[in-house]
Amino acid sequence: MSVKSDDKKYIANTYARFPVQIVRGSGSLAYDENGKEYIDLGSGIAVNIFGFSDKSWIDAVTEQLNTFQHTSNLYYTSPCVTLAKILCERTGMQRVFFCNSGAEANECAIKAARRYAELSGRKNSKIITLVNSFHGRTITTLAATGQDSFHNDFLPLTDGFLYTPANDIESFKKLVQQNDVSAVMFECVQGEGGVLPLDKDYVLQLEKTARENDILLIVDEVQTGNGRTGKLYSYMNFGICPDIVTTAKGLGGGLPIGAAMLGGRVKDVLSVGMHGSTFGGNPVCCAGAINIINRIDDALLCDVMRKSKLITDALSNADGIKSVSGMGLMLGIETRRDAGEIISECIDKGVLVIKAKNKLRLLPALNIPDDLLIKAVEIIKSACAV
Numbered sequence: 001m002s003v004k005s006d007d008k009k010y011i012a013n014t015y016a017r018f019p020v021q022i023v024r025g026s027g028s029l030a031y032d033e034n035g036k037e038y039i040d041l042g043s044g045i046a047v048n049i050f051g052f053s054d055k056s057w058i059d060a061v062t063e064q065l066n067t068f069q070h071t072s073n074l075y076y077t078s079p080c081v082t083l084a085k086i087l088c089e090r091t092g093m094q095r096v097f098f099c100n101s102g103a104e105a106n107e108c109a110i111k112a113a114r115r116y117a118e119l120s121g122r123k124n125s126k127i128i129t130l131v132n133s134f135h136g137r138t139i140t141t142l143a144a145t146g147q148d149s150f151h152n153d154f155l156p157l158t159d160g161f162l163y164t165p166a167n168d169i170e171s172f173k174k175l176v177q178q179n180d181v182s183a184v185m186f187e188c189v190q191g192e193g194g195v196l197p198l199d200k201d202y203v204l205q206l207e208k209t210a211r212e213n214d215i216l217l218i219v220d221e222v223q224t225g226n227g228r229t230g231k232l233y234s235y236m237n238f239g240i241c242p243d244i245v246t247t248a249k250g251l252g253g254g255l256p257i258g259a260a261m262l263g264g265r266v267k268d269v270l271s272v273g274m275h276g277s278t279f280g281g282n283p284v285c286c287a288g289a290i291n292i293i294n295r296i297d298d299a300l301l302c303d304v305m306r307k308s309k310l311i312t313d314a315l316s317n318a319d320g321i322k323s324v325s326g327m328g329l330m331l332g333i334e335t336r337r338d339a340g341e342i343i344s345e346c347i348d349k350g351v352l353v354i355k356a357k358n359k360l361r362l363l364p365a366l367n368i369p370d371d372l373l374i375k376a377v378e379i380i381k382s383a384c385a386v
Helices: 003-010 055-065 078-091 102-119 139-144 169-178 200-212 283-295 298-315 339-348 370-384
Strands: 022-026 029-032 037-040 095-099 126-130 161-164 181-186 216-221 244-247 258-262 321-327 330-335 354-356 359-362
Touching (some): 037 370, 078 095, 078 258, 078 283, 095 102, 102 126, 102 139, 102 216, 102 244, 102 258, 126 169, 169 181, 169 200, 181 200, 298 321, 339 354
Parallel strands (some): 126 161, 181 216, 216 244
Antiparallel strands (some): 022 029, 095 258, 244 258, 330 359, 354 359
C-alpha cells in the first residue's frame, strides 16, 4: 500500500493534508516521491528557518547526538544552559522554562501568570486575550484562543479567560475596570487569525494600561519569533518590554522545542515541583536551537525585510489580489479567488503555500535565495489572476 493510503488508514484524521508526499528537501526546495520539485514557502509552518537539510544545523545536532541524546532534568546539561543564557541575553528576560511546543510554552506562561496573581493575593483573577487570537490546542490554550470555532467541540474549557477585540484599547480598559485581571496575552501578528499585525499605538497603550494596573504582559512569539518579522522577536518592532515571552516553531529549526522566557517580575514564581517536562531542554533540540539563534544576526534580519518588500511590491495591487498583510516574512495574501483553488494551482506549478483563514500565508525560510523567491512569487501572482 502507498504512504497516502496507509496514512488514511492508520493516522488520526486530524489534518487536511495537501496531495503531496515530501521525500527529501534541500534549502528551500522540496521533492515528492515522483521527483517533482517544489519551492517551499511554508517552511513547515515557520519551523525550517534555514530550510531543509541545513548543513550547519545538521552538524550541530549530529555532534550532540554523538555525545548523548537525552538525560532527565534531574541533571545539569550544557546545551540547555547555553541556550537559556543566549535567549536571556538577547531579550532581557531573566529565566527560561523549556518544553516541546508552542502550546506547552503558553501553558507555562499561563501557569506563571496565575502563580504571580496568587502570590499577589489575587487567586481567581482573569487573563485577557484578543479576539481572533490563537494560542494552542490543549484544553487551556484553546480556552485562551479568542476564536469560538475552536471552543465548541471540547467543552467545558478551562475557565479564567476574557476576550477583547484587537486594536480596541477602550474595550481592553473596560475589561480591566470591570474585572480582576492579572495578565494580557497576545500575538503582535495574529497568524492563524489571518496574518494581521496589531497597531503599534494599540500595543503601546496596552503596555501602558497593563503597567498602571499591575497586569503582566505576555507576548506569544510561537510563530512570529526567531527572526520571522525582521526582529529577533516581533515585540521588538513595537518597543515594549514584556513580562513573559513564549516561543517555539523556528527556534529548533526542525526539532521540537518550546520556551517560556520569564522577566524580572515573574522569574521566581515557579519553584521546584510546580512545573516540568520530560523532554523539555533536551540536549539535541537545544544544540539545534543554539545553532539557529546564533545565526539570526542583524544582516539576516535586514535581509528578511528586504525580501518582505520584494514580495509585497510584487503582489500588492496585482490582478486578483485584494491586500497583503503581515510583517517581515510572515505575510498574508487576500485574494479575489478562493484561496484553496489558488493553493492547488500553485502546487501543480511547483510552489508550496498554506492558508490562514481565507488568505494565502507565506512563511518562507529566512534565507530563501532571491531567484527562487522571485520565481515562486510570479507563480503565485499568475495563480491569483482573475
